Amino acid sequence: MTTTHAPKILFVDDIPALCEEMVTTLRGEQLDADSNLSPLAAIPEIVQGKYDLVITGLVIAELGGFEIIRRIRGAGCRTPIIMITGFGTEQSAIEAARLGVADYLTKPIERKELIARVKRVLKQYATPQTEQPGSLVRMISGDPKMNEIFEKVKTIAPTDSRVLILGETGCGKQLLAHAIHQQSQRKQEPYVEVNCAAIPANLLESELFGHEEGSFTGATKRRVGRFETAGQGTIFLDEIGELGFDLQSKLLHVLDNGKFTRVGGNKELRSSARLVSATNRDLMKEVELGRFRADLYYRLNVISIELPPLRRRPGDIGLLAQHFINQFVPKGSQPPTFTPSTVEVLRRYPWPGNVRELQNVAEQLAVLNRGPRIEATDLPSRILQARPVETISPTAQRQVQLGFRKAKDQFEKEYLLTIIQQANGNLAEAARLAEMDRGQFYRLAKRHGLTTNTDS
Template sequence: MAKTSRQKILFIDDIPALCEEMVDTLRGEHLDAESNLSPLDAIPKVVQGDYDLVITGLVIAELGGFDIIRRIRGAGCRVPIIMVTGFGTEQSAIEAARLGVADYLTKPIERKELVARVRRVLVEHAPAVPERPKSLARMISGDAKMNAIFEKVKTIAPTESRVLILGETGCGKQLLAHAIHQQSKRSKEPYVEVNCAAIPANLLESELFGHEEGAFTGASKRRVGRFETAGKGTIFLDEIGELSFDLQSKLLHVLDSGKFTRVGGNNDLKSHARLVSATNRDLSKEVAQGRFRADLYYRLNVISIELPPLRERPGDIGILAQHFMNQFVTDGRQPPTFTTSAVDMMKVYPWPGNVRELQNFAEQLAVLHQGPRIEVTDLPSRIVQHALGVPHASPTESAERIPFRKAKDQFEKEYLLKVIQDANGNLAEGARLADMDRGQFYRLAKRHGLTTNSDL
């Protein structure tokens, strides 16, 4: 079913008059609402993503409200759900909270209150508004710093100048190097990439410059090195800060003379390749501490580009997460979208693994998540707990020692306690800070023993 720009609401109940009244109320406030008298007919439509919000009664002859929620959640659908009942009890409110309903309303409900609650839930669970990213080769970004880098690359790529890319591990140095090649006049020539940290030091010289037959034990035939393979194209030396002093000297010779010799050979070969290099180290400090040759550093650092870590460009988090999600969902279904609240929480997390960590996170969700939206409750505990200031237990402690239900209750209690402390013990203010319905907040606080009689 094609989605419109308006958010669609479904009310499920078996009382025709109530369905008509509910739909009329919501449509009267310019909300796109409809009803269904049959839960068994409604659930498949909800699961396939036809609606942005579900409102259900509690007592329905065909299938009760809690069973409706269980079936929807059991199918992997995370659509927000509001429960409306005239038979509200403390136990039913606790069960609704346990099942993750977005709100719980008891009759009678004033028209304005209903509409306000519905609008609040729609806003909280709305898909994040995609920013308009700019692209460079395989890179995309909506961040001003990154866009400035893209423009810089477009300027320097057509030149012959060497480029040194600086930045933390996982922030996109490889992609940027490839983009420089693609934007250059050498784009139709070979692009050769070497990770200097991934090859043992005793083999790296042969990898770079090649070797002759019999040059060393195991050299049964001539090997063409990466500089030779690159021809008139681009050679990218990643993690160049890991080169040994001996190899630094030999690379310096190539940069000065344009010549190199295969290991065990006597004939000089000419390098015509453009060099782009990258490192996650501060090479100026490495030079000062005697671990990197100053003359090589200055020859590499003709033009430098420093890629900011992901935590310094939070506007890219939602863009990249959705981009990766769209790439990884390959089974024909519509890729799930991240809600605004989920993206906001993701922006608080520091992403120590940078874009690579975000990519792995998106791939995991693409495989495991089947619903149309990704909510805060779908995010890994490390992201949620960091955003809430809750210490994150190690995977061994959380998975092996604490059952899921107990871990969930513990997290819920710690969250409520922190909010109540921030509100100086005022539960009404705590509900406001948590952006929760006051009644729901009170019930959860009471369940965890965080209230007194005077609070109620």
């Protein structure tokens, strides 16, 4: 919420007289208040961010107060909510707190107390920033890891350091690069993108550095390259792992001294642009395989940022899906909201195409869906039929990077060590716990160097 407008408050309940009384009370304190008798009609407006505070009743015929909150939160909306009820119980208060309700009031409510509570919540959730917490230019997230990345970007963006962005295809590397430029001192200068994988290798040098007329067949006039166009701004080289070895050498020369020449030219030009690069490859592995220059890698990797894939931040899936739906619905139409069960189905899908795939699905749903809610049955069949995402432990992630024999040996050693520790160093007891023959267990422990403690 911003401080550039008077806070807008919405009261949701199905009792007309109560709605009228509440709005009159709030407006009497110069608060911009409105009411809605239909929760299903109110939720899309709330999710779009039209209100700075929502007050809702608990018992509503069309949709109960807790379900209203679940749908709002399930859509990724963090607007503060106050719940009012005439049937207050300890259990309902606990549930309200669990759902993140900002305040919980039971009737009868004194007018002064109501106003005081409303103003306290508005003050508590007010923020002077124009950006919402957990946002960065055109990126939003509720994931702690992503928010750490956003804060890191805000720290490094004002510097001139080169940045290497790592991550799977479609996870937002392009958006993050643009955000770095927008947060930097160079934001008034050009921002130039080059997708190194989308341009034929024989044309990429000309694309980057330009060429002179007649320098090769088809060069009918001089061309200004992307480094020259970037000037003192930012140049973003996406999929930099696709550069050929020859072009890597020429890029290294530019990074070393800022100098380059157009293809077929003799005039030395200078580049003052900041370089941000990205790749979905493991560049260190490419270096080890001799496909990427080590000296170039270290010049690119001054500061590295690794974006997690969407399946590793399931809490963002509902938030982003609703964000994209809001963008794609026709102007003037109310965007549909995702039911909690639909969000759960979306979270179980592995999203191999990451955020880009989710954006495409949201656009499809915005075009085809005409109801106020998106049910699980509205989702594409590949999502409904997908196997749930399996969480891989850090140990397993390390092991799958090893060969089978090394992974097996590592597992055996860790398993034996754990069992021996549980048996307080008694190998006979450890063998019993492992359901193994004592001699076999001893030989295996000895092979892994775990028999320094005497068997007791």
